[in-house]
Amino acid sequence: MRWRYVAPILAFAILLPMLIFGLQRDPSELPSPYLNKPAPAFELPGLRDPEQTVSNRDYAGKVALVNVWATWCVGCRQEHEFLLSLAATGDVPIYGLNWRDRREDAVRWLDRLGDPYVASGYDAEGTVGIDWGVYGAPETFLIGPDGTVLHKHLSPLTPAIWERDFLPKIAAVRDR
Numbered sequence: 001m002r003w004r005y006v007a008p009i010l011a012f013a014i015l016l017p018m019l020i021f022g023l024q025r026d027p028s029e030l031p032s033p034y035l036n037k038p039a040p041a042f043e044l045p046g047l048r049d050p051e052q053t054v055s056n057r058d059y060a061g062k063v064a065l066v067n068v069w070a071t072w073c074v075g076c077r078q079e080h081e082f083l084l085s086l087a088a089t090g091d092v093p094i095y096g097l098n099w100r101d102r103r104e105d106a107v108r109w110l111d112r113l114g115d116p117y118v119a120s121g122y123d124a125e126g127t128v129g130i131d132w133g134v135y136g137a138p139e140t141f142l143i144g145p146d147g148t149v150l151h152k153h154l155s156p157l158t159p160a161i162w163e164r165d166f167l168p169k170i171a172a173v174r175d176r
Helices: 003-024 074-089 103-113 127-131 159-174
Strands: 043-045 053-055 064-069 094-099 119-123 139-143 149-154
Touching (some): 074 103, 149 159
């Protein structure tokens, strides 16, 4: 009979530290297993032209962004205007990874809203996304000239996030 009262208290005492730890974490920060390591190699058919390929070799030797996006992704629509303005500066090439989408929908999306990508690979099954540790769209990876992942950002990219999280890392790698 006494265990009937002790068991809930014991369970609460065990779960309390996990709850406290979980509440202190930022849910938008899920670190990449590739942070400061080489980004996974990939080769995908191009979104617009399946005969062409898009791969990590396309951005070798330069600072670049790899942006995981899809037409069904609300956050991708939210960040699209910023990606267009960022692409217009020409400072950092943006490579798209169209993830778990329909090719026709994705091409129509880019035709209608504008295309910020130097190239977009088409990952219909999501296998390359899985290799990269993608949890959902949008996700943006900052890749260094040596092919390492310098930063991973979950959720829509904004000017404030760009200035706070990306620009210092880009400046640091370019100053080397």
